[in-house]
Amino acid sequence: MPRSTFCRSADHALDRRAFLGAGAGAALAANMTALNALAAPDVNGALKKAQKRVILLWLAGGASQLETWDPKPGASTGGPFRSIQTDVPGLRISELMPKMATRIGKTTAVIRGLNTKNGDHGSGAKVMMRGRRDESGLRYPDLGAVVAREMARADSKVPDYVTFYTQTEGRSFAPGDSGFLGARFAPMELTTNNYPEFIKKLDGITDLDHQERGELRELVGKTFEKGRSSETMNSHNEAYQRVRGIMASEKLFDVTQEPEKVRARYGKTQFAEQALIARRLVEAGVPFVRVARAWWDSHGQNFETHQEMVPELDHVMATLLDDLGERGLLDDVMVVTLAEFGRTPGINASLGRDHFASAWSCTISGAGVKRGAVYGKSDALGNKVVAEEMDAGSLFATIYTALGLDPNKNYHVGSRPIPLVNPGIEPVKALVK
Amino acid sequence: MKAPNPDTLKAVKDIQRPVITFAVARAEGSPTAYFGCSDFKVYAGDPTAAKFEPKELYAHESYVTGVALAGTTLVSGGYDGKLTWFDTKAGKTIRTHDAHAKWIRKVIASPDGKLFASVADDMACKLWDAATGKLVHELRGHAEKTPNDFVSMLYAVAFSADSKLIATGDKVGHVVVWDAATGKQLGAVEAPVMYTWDKVQRLHSIGGVRSVAFSPDGKALAVGGMGKVGNIDHLEGKARVEVFDWKAGKQTAEFPGDKFSGLVNRLAWAPDGSWLVGAGGAGEGFLLFFDPAAKKTLKQEKVMMHVHDFAMSAKADEIVCVGHNRITVHKLG
Structure with a gap:
């Protein structure tokens, strides 16, 4: 049967696949339709029924591990804050996080051995959003796009990937990016307010x-x-x-739909309201929401900055985890705190800390993560990882595994198989249930 | 007595230290100074000696950010919220108590030696009887939250020369003058330029009133900090000083800064009131001299460290600066 074209002109007898194949960037432009055709139909079918979802609390600019998850009180690099005991024996975190200190055992794995080797805002953000560096001519999808791709329901009436990034600083460093997965999994970006006008x-x-x-x-x-x-x-x-x-x-984006007591519980800061909207979104089936809280880049007055911002993070994160738990969502929703890097143990003359990617921390809560696990150890001054080191790839492999995804699963760009993480990278089993 | 000319300022000592020194106190006529440091310890030593050999006295549980002397009694305060009373003659700790619920930012002694004052991020200024250690007054006139719902901080405190007045300054630029005897508020002035709230780019703040100082007659109040900051990742605002007629609530002089960036962490007047000196810094530091009456900057001197505090002799002929990994001694006259 002759192929039907829009205008029946022979000049336009060029089908879409042939058109894509003709361009130099053809493979990279493969869209959702092409990927659907290449992916096995039963892949992740069962998981989609359970539909794991992710909220990424993106601490843009680089929060200090020493003032959050890996304090070194009394060390010359430790700064002025004390550490406090958590509900996990032997685990102490910064005194700025008293609420999370009582919740880690039931909700969260703490990773203290990140060595991601990139202390630049722009390229560091890309690596930590994608789990690897782009190749020449190949743009990898970020975590949000992969989760959207894997967890979105075919009949979904909600967006698959939403990202809040209201502050202007650093926004261009880490835009949501669906890479070779194409526009179908590109994020809905909210930058001016909490509501997609x-x-x-x-x-x-x-x-x-x-x-x-x-x-x-x-x-x-x-x-x-x-x-x-x-x-x-x-x-x-x-x-x-x-x-x-x-x-x-x-x-879903209208926070006033929530009862006043719920809004009061989260707080009225922008970060708190966006976290509450994120909960509304994942509850409604949105697979991935990033809430970016900028800007932690405390080259001057690091301790003042963290005194201002960490209590907000502690409160919002603890409230979000409580709320998810009370709604029976914590086994299906993962909450990740991550940034482009951490901060130097050394304290500069402005009482600041600078960029540092050699020994820093992040957390993963909920979903299939082993709660109360602590993985990775930095030395006494916090200068290097001395045990259980992780890079961006192994972090992403662990996140995918904890979501029930096979990190070795292949996408295909043209005929080239592309696994979710680079070949040979393994998840950390100690962090996964 | 006429104060020495700031043009005669010269650096005579530069001592490298492995720690950040946040506070210094020195009794008039004594070579010994006391230092509060980032290794949580309090030291004693003579910075003018040929070889500086600091002696460790005792330790807090966090940064030591305030030291003050009344006679032979030394009181130190730190980010652990504690005040420690130490008998410098006997070399013994007298008492330690939980004085504040949050970081103590500064501790000072009244010129008559009868009171100590401490300010902290619980937004209270507490006055303590120097002899007994008992709380005399708790001064509360600073909001605990900024207008943007983040925690505020109470950085600065100073007594007037006659010990009758106290001034306190906070993060958002609110400065209160108190009656030391009654604890009542006598006046307030505002220095809002010293607080930068970045709503658009970074959603947090920087700055604050970091230093206050009464003129010798108590009529003028100098306030130090930093001007508006474009990129609040850094201490890049210009070093800023404003002078007020605090009773009238009016600004009488403004020194917005031109040469140096950073916080003015300490202010003091010459004993004859002819000039005002401020010190502070960012990546590097400064000593700035002003003539508030003529509204003129007299001298701007670079110091090789971010200066957190200084101790000036009664004749204003010697200034011991402390800060980031250094202690310096300057002479005047």
Whole structure:
């Protein structure tokens, strides 16, 4: 049967796959439709039923491990804060985190041995969002895009990947990026406020108008489709369906829908409200939400900065974990605290700490993580990792495994298989249930 | 007595230290100074001696950020919230108590030697009887939260020369003058330029009033800090001093800074009131001399460290600066 083209002109008898194949960047531009065709249909089917989700608390600029998860009180590098005992025997964290200190055993694994070798904001952020460096000509998808790809429901009426990054500093260093997974898994980026204004129905259109316009578009579309076969058409229709679904989800972003006592519990700071919206989103099935809290880059007055910001992190993180637990979501929702790097043990003349990627910390809570686990050890001054070192790749392999994903699972870009993490990288089993 | 001319300032000693020294106190006429340090310890030593050999006296549980002397009684305070009373003659600790719920930022003694004052991030200024150690007054006039709902900090405190007035300054630039005898608030002035809240780029703050000092007659109050900061990752605001007629609540002089960036951590007036000296820093430090009456900057001297505190002799002819990994001695006249 001859292939049907839009205008029946021989000049345009070029199908989409052939078009993509013709360009130099063809493989990189492979979109969701192509990936769907290449992925085994049963892959992750069972997991999608359980649908794990992730909230990434992105501590942009680089929070200090010494003022959070790996304090060194009394050391020359330790700074002025004391450590406090947590509910995990032998584990002490900064006194700035009293709320998390009582919750780690039931919720969280602490990783103290990150050596990610990149102390630059821009490239460090990319590595820590993707788990590896891009290759020349190959842009890897970030954690959000992979989770969206793996966990999104086919019939989802909510966005798959949402990222809040309201402060301007560092935003361009770590934009959400779906890489070779294509636009289908690109994030919905909220930068100016907590509400995606562009999904609102125009005030001048009534609900009935809106519905009738949609029905008319469908009618015209179906008439046009008759006798034609086109992936582009299918993708177009799918996109419309998703936009309508997302428009219907606008209330998810409206924090005023929450009872006042819940809002008060989280607090009224921007970070707190965005964390609460993140909970609303994952509860509704959004696979990945990043809440970026900038800006921790404390080259001057490190202790003042952390005195201001860590208590907020402690409160918001503890409240979020409590809330998820009370709603029965903590086994399915993972909360990660991560940044592009940590901060130097050395204290500079401005009482600041500088960029440092050789021995820093992050946490993973909920989902399939072994709660109360502590992995990695830095030396007495915090200058280097002396046991159980992890790099970005092993961290991502561990995150994927704790979400029930096989980190060796392959995507295909053209005919090239691309695993979720680089070949040979293993998850840390001690951190996974 | 006429104060020495700031133009005669010269550095005579530069001592390298393995620690950050946050506070210094020195009794008039004594070569011995007392130092509060980042290794949590309090030391005694003569910085003018040919060889500086500090002796460790005792330790806190965090940075020691305030030391003050009244006669032979030394009181130190730190980020552990504790005040320790030490008899320098007997070489013994008298008492240690939990004085504040949060970091103690500064400890000073009244010029008449009857009171100690401590300020802390619990936003209280506490006055202590120097002889008995008993709490005399708890002064509360600074908000615990900034207008942006983050914790505030109470950095600065000073007595007037007659010991009757106390001034306190906080993170958002609010400065209160108190009656030392009654604990009542007498006035307030504002230095909001010294507080930078970055709502758009970084969502946190930097700055604050870091130093206050009454003129010898008690009529003028100098306030030190840093001007508005563009990139609050760094102490890049210009070193800033404002002078107020505190009774009228009016600013009388403003020194916005031009040469040096960073915080003005310590201020003192010449005994004749003819000039005002401020010290502080960021990556490096400074000593700045002003003539508040003429509204003129008299001298700006680079110091090879971020200066956290200094002790000036009664004649203003010697200044011992302490700070990041160094102690320096400057002479005037």
